[in-house]
Structure formats: structure tokens, C-alpha cells
Amino acid sequence: AQSVTQLDSHVSVSEGTPVLLRCNYSSSYSPSLFWYVQHPNKGLQLLLKYTSAATLVKGINGFEAEFKKSETSFHLTKPSAHMSDAAEYFCVVSVAGTYKYIFGTGTRLKVLA
Amino acid sequence: EAQVTQNPRYLITVTGKKLTVTCSQNMNHEYMSWYRQDPGLGLRQIYYSMNVEVTDKGDVPEGYKVSRKEKRNFPLILESPSPNQTSLYFCASRSNSENYGYTFGSGTRLTVV
Numbered sequence: 001a002q003s004v005t006q007l008d009s010h011v012s013v014s015e016g017t018p019v020l021l022r023c024n025y026s027s028s029y030s031p032s033l034f035w036y037v038q039h040p041n042k043g044l045q046l047l048l049k050y051t052s053a054a055t056l057v058k059g060i061n062g063f064e065a066e067f068k069k070s071e072t073s074f075h076l077t078k079p080s081a082h083m084s085d086a087a088e089y090f091c092v093v094s095v096a097g098t099y100k101y102i103f104g105t106g107t108r109l110k111v112l113a
Numbered sequence: 114e115a116q117v118t119q120n121p122r123y124l125i126t127v128t129g130k131k132l133t134v135t136c137s138q139n140m141n142h143e144y145m146s147w148y149r150q151d152p153g154l155g156l157r158q159i160y161y162s163m164n165v166e167v168t169d170k171g172d173v174p175e176g177y178k179v180s181r182k183e184k185r186n187f188p189l190i191l192e193s194p195s196p197n198q199t200s201l202y203f204c205a206s207r208s209n210s211e212n213y214g215y216t217f218g219s220g221t222r223l224t225v226v
Contacts, residue, residue: 009153034214043117043203043217044156090155099144099163099209105155 002027004093006104014112019063019078021107023091026072032094033074034101035065039087047089050074061085086111115140119204119218126194126225134189134221136204142216143209145187146171147179149200150220156203162187163209194225 007022025031032051036044048059055067061084065076074091091104117138126132138145146161148171158171162181176198178190187206191198201222205215 036214036217041220043219044205044215045217046214049214099161100158101215103148103156105153 002031002093002095002102004091004102004104006089006091006107008107009105010108010110012110012112013081015083016080019076019081019085019109021076021089021091021109023065023074023076023104024072025074025091025093027093027096029096031096033065033067034092034094035059035063035074035076036090036092037087038090038106044090047076081109081111083111083113085109115216117204117206117216117218119202119221122219122221124221124223126223128195128225129193132191132194132223134191134202134204134223136187136189136218137185138187138204138206138216139185140206140208140216141184142206143184145181145204145206146215147177147187147189148203148205149173150203151200159189159202191223194223196225199223199225 003026005024034049035047037047038044048057050057050067058064063078088106088108093102120135143164147159148156150156157173160179162168204218207213207215
């Protein structure tokens with residue numbers, strides 16, 4: 001069965017330092033994977049998606065994620081955090097053969113000045 | 114502008130008083146879904162619809178109803194709300210392909226007292 005685990009519920013970084021948000025997935029098939037961002041009092045916005053093309057996926061606002069099949073991971077990174085990156089981030093896996101998405105429980109990113 | 118519109122944004126109601134949260138999308142998407150978001154639980158799917166007149170239960174359907182009479186609209190109905198339905202609700206839509214991400218509405222914060 002498909003599942004997704006976000007390894008950190010909270011991450012704090014200083015402005016200008018790298019961001020790493022970790023996500024592991026479990027899937028019997030080659031999955032589609034997504035990262036979404038939710039700013040306070042807003043809906044979720046798609047950051048990037050992996051759909052079995054290039055393993056390094058670039059998204060909006062300088063974020064990228066690397067699909068590593070051997071590690072069943074899809075970690076989200078950004079070289080330099082900005083104050084506006086403070087938000088909650090969700091890793092999502094699609095369930096092969098269905099239209100169902102499974103959401104992780106979220107990682108709240110705090111950016112310190 | 115491509116968007117999913119939910120109304121209302123905020124709603125406080127009393128136990129047992131029927132309510133409807135509306136959702137409309139202008140992207141001609143086949144697939145629409147309702148989620149609830151609760152702290153520490155991520156997003157959980159309530160109901161989804163793959164097309165007009167085709168709806169099915171998600172992971173937490175108890176206490177909710179939906180209908181899909183037109184492609185653009187997917188209202189969520191709480192026939193007899195209870196306090197455990199206090200939550201943040203999101204409507205989302207996407208094309209009928211696993212590889213496409215959702216477009217989310219801005220959310221409806223419901224409080225049942």
C-alpha cells in the first residue's frame with residue numbers, strides 16, 4: 001500500500017541558509033510525487049511534481065526535489081531560505097491505478113531573521 | 114484566472130443546523146474532491162467525484178454528503194453538523210490524470226458549537 005512520511009513536523013532555519021524538508025514514501029509501483037506549500041490562511045499551492053521523467057525536479061520559488069528510488073525518498077531543498085518561505089509543506093504521493101492522493105502530515109518551516 | 118472558489122471562508126454554526134459549503138472551478142476539470150485539515154493529521158479526503166453524477170467516499174465520509182450535478186460545482190453538505198466536524202475544509206480539482214496536481218480553493222474554516 002502507498003504511504004508517505006514527512007520526517008520532521010517542524011524545521012527552523014536562518015534566512016540565507018539551506019532548507020531541507022524530508023519525505024519518504026512507500027509505493028508498490030513507480031509513484032507520482034508532489035510537494036505543496038500552504039502559507040498561513042491560504043490554500044495549498046503546487047510547488048513541484050515528479051512523474052517518472054527527470055529525477056531532479058525544479059519547482060517554483062527556487063525549490064527542487066530529488067527522487068531517489070533506492071532510498072524511497074523525495075526530499076525538498078532550497079539553497080537559500082527567504083523569510084517568505086515560512087509556511088507548511090506537504091509531501092504527496094499518488095496511488096497507482098487510482099485517482100487517490102495521500103498527503104503527509106506536513107512540515108512547518110520557520111525562517112529566522 | 115484559473116481557480117477554485119469556495120464559500121464561505123469562515124462559518125460558525127450550531128450543532129444540528131444543516132449547512133452547505135459551495136465549491137466551483139473554472140478549469141473544466143473532471144475530478145473534484147473535498148478534504149478536511151486537522152492539526153497533526155494532514156489532509157484527509159472526505160468525498161471525491163470523477164465526473165458529473167459520479168461521486169464516491171473518501172477516507173472520512175461520515176456526516177457529509179456531496180453532489181455533482183454540473184461539472185464546475187461540487188458542494189459539501191453537512192446535514193446535521195457536530196462539534197467533531199469543526200475543521201478547515203478544502204475543495205480541490207484536477208484533470209483526470211494521475212500526473213496532474215490539484216488546484217485548491219482557499220479553504221473554509223468551520224466551527225460547530
